[in-house]
Amino acid sequence: MSISVPETYWWKPVDREEKIWVTVALIWCIFITLMMPYWHFTGKQNPPWETYKIKPEQFEKLAADFIAKHKVGEDNGIPVVEPPPGGDAFLVASTWKFEPVLKLQKGQTYRLHVSSLDYQHGLSIFPINMNFMILPDYDYVLTITPTESGDYRIMCNEFCGIGHHNMVGKITVT
Amino acid sequence: MNTSFRTCSVTGLKIHSEAEKLIKINAVTSVVFLLVGGLMAILIAMTRWPAVHLLPEDLFYRFLTLHAIAMLVAWIIFMEMAILYFTSAVLLNSRLAVPKVAWLAYILMIGGAGIVAVTILLGKADVMFTSYPPLQADPMYYLGVILFAVGAILGCCVFFATLIVAKSEKTYEGSLPLVTFGAAAAAIIAIITLAHGAIIYVPTWLWSLGIIQHIDAPTYRLIFWGFGHSSQQINVCAMIAVWYLLGTLTVGSKPISQKLCRTAFVLYILFIDIASEHHLLVDPGLSPAHKSWNTGYFMHLAVLASMIHAFAVPASVEVALRKKGYTKGLFEWLKGAPWGNPAFSSLVFSMVGFGFLGGITGITFGTEQLSIISHNTWRITGHFHGTVVAGTTMAFMGLTYYVIPLIFRREYVAPKLASAQPYLFGIGMFLVSFSMMFVGGFGVPRRHWDITFTDAIFKVSFNPVVDIGMAVFGIGAILAVVGGAIFCLQAVATLLMGRKLA
Numbered sequence: 211m212s213i214s215v216p217e218t219y220w221w222k223p224v225d226r227e228e229k230i231w232v233t234v235a236l237i238w239c240i241f242i243t244l245m246m247p248y249w250h251f252t253g254k255q256n257p258p259w260e261t262y263k264i265k266p267e268q269f270e271k272l273a274a275d276f277i278a279k280h281k282v283g284e285d286n287g288i289p290v291v292e293p294p295p296g297g298d299a300f301l302v303a304s305t306w307k308f309e310p311v312l313k314l315q316k317g318q319t320y321r322l323h324v325s326s327l328d329y330q331h332g333l334s335i336f337p338i339n340m341n342f343m344i345l346p347d348y349d350y351v352l353t354i355t356p357t358e359s360g361d362y363r364i365m366c367n368e369f370c371g372i373g374h375h376n377m378v379g380k381i382t383v384t
Numbered sequence: 385m386n387t388s389f390r391t392c393s394v395t396g397l398k399i400h401s402e403a404e405k406l407i408k409i410n411a412v413t414s415v416v417f418l419l420v421g422g423l424m425a426i427l428i429a430m431t432r433w434p435a436v437h438l439l440p441e442d443l444f445y446r447f448l449t450l451h452a453i454a455m456l457v458a459w460i461i462f463m464e465m466a467i468l469y470f471t472s473a474v475l476l477n478s479r480l481a482v483p484k485v486a487w488l489a490y491i492l493m494i495g496g497a498g499i500v501a502v503t504i505l506l507g508k509a510d511v512m513f514t515s516y517p518p519l520q521a522d523p524m525y526y527l528g529v530i531l532f533a534v535g536a537i538l539g540c541c542v543f544f545a546t547l548i549v550a551k552s553e554k555t556y557e558g559s560l561p562l563v564t565f566g567a568a569a570a571a572i573i574a575i576i577t578l579a580h581g582a583i584i585y586v587p588t589w590l591w592s593l594g595i596i597q598h599i600d601a602p603t604y605r606l607i608f609w610g611f612g613h614s615s616q617q618i619n620v621c622a623m624i625a626v627w628y629l630l631g632t633l634t635v636g637s638k639p640i641s642q643k644l645c646r647t648a649f650v651l652y653i654l655f656i657d658i659a660s661e662h663h664l665l666v667d668p669g670l671s672p673a674h675k676s677w678n679t680g681y682f683m684h685l686a687v688l689a690s691m692i693h694a695f696a697v698p699a700s701v702e703v704a705l706r707k708k709g710y711t712k713g714l715f716e717w718l719k720g721a722p723w724g725n726p727a728f729s730s731l732v733f734s735m736v737g738f739g740f741l742g743g744i745t746g747i748t749f750g751t752e753q754l755s756i757i758s759h760n761t762w763r764i765t766g767h768f769h770g771t772v773v774a775g776t777t778m779a780f781m782g783l784t785y786y787v788i789p790l791i792f793r794r795e796y797v798a799p800k801l802a803s804a805q806p807y808l809f810g811i812g813m814f815l816v817s818f819s820m821m822f823v824g825g826f827g828v829p830r831r832h833w834d835i836t837f838t839d840a841i842f843k844v845s846f847n848p849v850v851d852i853g854m855a856v857f858g859i860g861a862i863l864a865v866v867g868g869a870i871f872c873l874q875a876v877a878t879l880l881m882g883r884k885l886a
Contacts, residue, residue, distance in 0.1 A: 211636075215558045341757070347600070350668035
């Protein structure tokens with residue numbers, strides 16, 4: 211019984227069936243553990259880890275300069291910006307909007323800097339469903355290469371106050 | 385010192401009257417919080433289902449915060465306190481050590497939980513369970529959590545003190561019973577967890593008072609999840625102790641190999657907290673080596689422990705039923721199982737829901753690449769409704785079906801309804817958990833008032849199949865809440881009006 215004191219010889223040998231089960235489970239655990247570093251080196255997509263500390267004012271200034279330099283239009287009051295292929299791009303999250311709208315080119319690689327000016331936000335790219343965190347005081351550098359053209363949305367998926375559900379941005383890839 | 389005992393007529397166990405009172409008050413309080421959390425559940429579920437979209441935005445986020453606190457913290461940890469007192473004092477035929485401290489623990493916990501609930505309802509803490517800074521709640525919110533955590537630590541200390549008392553007063557000979565061993569593992573994990581809570585909530589409280597100027601967001605996240613996720617590992621460990629307990633109570637099962645089961649509990653103590661790391665896999669700053677190390681072999685040793693229990697519990701049930709004569713073919717024992725006993729059906733739903741819906745999905749999130757496609761989507765919410773609700777909550781409900789006749793000594797007012805309750809709740813929660821994970825795969829975010837994005841400047845239109853998923857979710861939520869309501873009402877009605885047992 212599980213609720214009473216075990217018999218004196220409770221450390222008796224484990225049964226054969228249970229031994230087989232535990233062995234198979236252990237082998238599988240070792241296998242999936244080894245898959246983690248293996249996939250990191252051979253898979254084609256890892257979460258980026260390049261990060262810099264930055265003050266929100268500094269990030270806002272860098273982004274404002276970037277927007278002023280590469281602005282090509284406006285969409286719903288949000289500046290549309292075409293960053294140079296292979297170069298840096300900035301995306302600013304603040305309650306409750308993403309700025310600017312980015313126009314990217316298919317097959318080109320960009321260093322996308324994201325940070326928040328206030329709360330913690332989420333970066334959820336729709337419809338490809340890729341999700342990252344955006345934290346204040348940290349510049350998170352996502353090195354991205356769009357492989358398909360189209361209209362993408364960025365949803366905030368970290369709660370950031372009562373207007374959180376309206377926080378949607380846009381990326382277009384041509 | 386009050387050391388009066390009664391002898392249970394069913395199990396023959398000696399029950400210390402102070403322990404009994406504390407078990408009763410903690411169990412009743414936990415069911416009251418389940419009722420509060422359940423009421424919040426139906427309101428927020430009927431808001432998330434776009435076809436109904438019941439609440440306004442501010443109330444949705446407020447009630448979602450309260451739902452999480454009432455369920456993840458209050459319902460489960462109050463019930464765990466009852467389990468700790470039961471597995472120490474009652475199962476070891478001992479008196480409860482220092483009942484006064486246990487009462488102080490209860491007062492701190494109920495005071496803390498009450499302060500938190502009222503602060504949320506007053507609209508001063510719309511911050512979600514995670515309360516990520518710089519989002520700030522009223523200082524009373526953090527203070528309430530701290531009081532609750534201190535109370536729970538004291539409760540764990542009473543449990544350990546009772547183990548020492550029982551050993552020194554020789555109320556039992558030899559090793560601890562397995563269920564008590566499992567509860568001890570849960571209590572050790574609880575102390576590690578609550579220490580993380582104190583480390584992060586105390587400075588956050590000071591920050592909300594203006595004494596500390598700044599809380600670093602990623603540091604908060606790292607330590608918070610040592611509390612936020614690990615608190616759910618207390619549940620896992622306590623739930624598995626309850627699985628062994630229910631196996632014994634419902635079909636008289638004996639653990640197959642005590643040695644393996646106990647080793648598995650030790651593996652939990654050593655490794656399971658590291659699973660908390662999987663909240664941080666798509667955060668800025670942490671290196672891939674750090675992520676792979678922590679979510680790699682360390683976490684998988686805890687997985688191995690779960691695999692051991694996944695074999696041991698069903699196998700012991702099978703052996704017990706075969707001994708009762710259900711020996712034909714491979715599956716006659718399944719036919720002979722007591723499916724009408726709500727504690728047994730709860731046990732089965734709990735094992736299947738925890739293992740196949742919650743557990744497996746949780747392990748996948750521990751892979752950094754898979755975290756990219758799941759982080760903060762509704763897939764996460766589906767995962768922990770599989771573990772915490774279909775798993776832990778159902779196990780604790782099953783346990784309650786024994787606590788009522790054995791501790792409160794009352795007969796259910798509606799036994800037929802009790803037999804049906806786990807099926808309603810279980811099927812409802814399976815639908816909820818599965819549909820959340822399904823639509824989460826399409827990128828539907830968690831904690832979101834309006835996935836139709838009516839007021840957003842850019843529109844997002846999900847795959848139409850998401851609408852079907854949301855409908856399945858809505859129906860599942862209604863079933864589960866009806867099942868949960870039957871459980872709570874049955875418990876309350878039985879305590880008030882049930883026929884007294886000798």
